[in-house]
Amino acid sequence: KTAGEDTNLQPSNQSIIAIVNDLFGAGFDTVTTALSWCLMYAASYPDMQKRIQDELDQTIGQERRPRLSDRGTLPYTEAFILETFRHSSFLPFTIPHRTTKATALNGYYIPKDTCVFVNQWQVNHDEKLWQDPSAFKPERFLNAAGTEINRTESDKVLTFGLGRRRCIGESIGRWEVFLFLTTLLQQLEFRLAPGEAVDLTPQYGLTMKYKKCERFQIKRRLPSNGSL
Numbered sequence: 001k002t003a004g005e006d007t008n009l010q011p012s013n014q015s016i017i018a019i020v021n022d023l024f025g026a027g028f029d030t031v032t033t034a035l036s037w038c039l040m041y042a043a044s045y046p047d048m049q050k051r052i053q054d055e056l057d058q059t060i061g062q063e064r065r066p067r068l069s070d071r072g073t074l075p076y077t078e079a080f081i082l083e084t085f086r087h088s089s090f091l092p093f094t095i096p097h098r099t100t101k102a103t104a105l106n107g108y109y110i111p112k113d114t115c116v117f118v119n120q121w122q123v124n125h126d127e128k129l130w131q132d133p134s135a136f137k138p139e140r141f142l143n144a145a146g147t148e149i150n151r152t153e154s155d156k157v158l159t160f161g162l163g164r165r166r167c168i169g170e171s172i173g174r175w176e177v178f179l180f181l182t183t184l185l186q187q188l189e190f191r192l193a194p195g196e197a198v199d200l201t202p203q204y205g206l207t208m209k210y211k212k213c214e215r216f217q218i219k220r221r222l223p224s225n226g227s228l
């Protein structure tokens with residue numbers, strides 16, 4: 001609230017319902033689509049899935065579940081998630097916005113009331129920014145020793161929009177993807193089912209899904225301890 005406005009003003013029930021609807025609407029399909037791409041890449045590149053599982057076994061072990069505080073200790077897993085965001089670019093465009101006044105950006109004049117949005121897919125596949133952008137290579141985000149994320153590279157990935165209206169759920173979204181993916185891959189191995197016709201072509205939409213994969217073959221990695 002700016003000075004002078006009533007800071008104790010209670011939002012109406014209708015506003016609260018609309019806000020909660022927005023949060024669920026914006027936070028559900030995004031996170032589930034991100035996870036389904038993560039699992040698809042993990043099943044399509046078994047060597048990468050194995051490397052994540054080795055990292056999980058060595059860092060967390062098999063006795064306890066992954067926690068949010070483990071996130072900074074799993075560089076390959078983090079690099080894999082970043083490469084999933086970049087390569088799939090499953091949210092190809094940001095939400096459309098409208099200029100409230102005439103403005104200039106990078107030498108371009110943009111009149112008032114123009115619809116503007118960011119083409120995230122283009123930025124994530126720009127040959128001037130990325131080496132071999134069509135290849136799925138989590139290592140591009142790691143230092144030479146493979147022990148740390150290269151922040152200059154990771155900051156180039158565009159997934160949550162830009163500027164004042166960028167995603168407000170970015171932190172929780174990243175945490176959710178990390179926690180679900182590590183929990184699943186610690187316990188389970190995902191494979192493409194033999195003879196399964198898979199087509200990773202993204203289907204255009206607000207969030208893009210891959211075109212075809214009916215099922216994965218899933219195997220338990222660890223002996224059951226009854227808590228899964």
Ligand code: HEM
Pocket residue numbers: 022023024026027028030031034091093094095096159160161162164165166167168169170172173174177
């Ligand atoms: C991997 C998960 C997610 C991705 C990739 C994602 C991506 C985005 C993108 C690209 C935008 C549009 C930004 C723009 O127009 O510049 C956005 C907006 C938004 N997101 Fe997310 N999001 C994710 C998760 C979430 C979660 C978990 C929540 C809520 C808990 C959330 C709430 C919102 C809201 C409320 C907006 C509208 C913000 C505004 O207009 O000011 N998002 N998100």
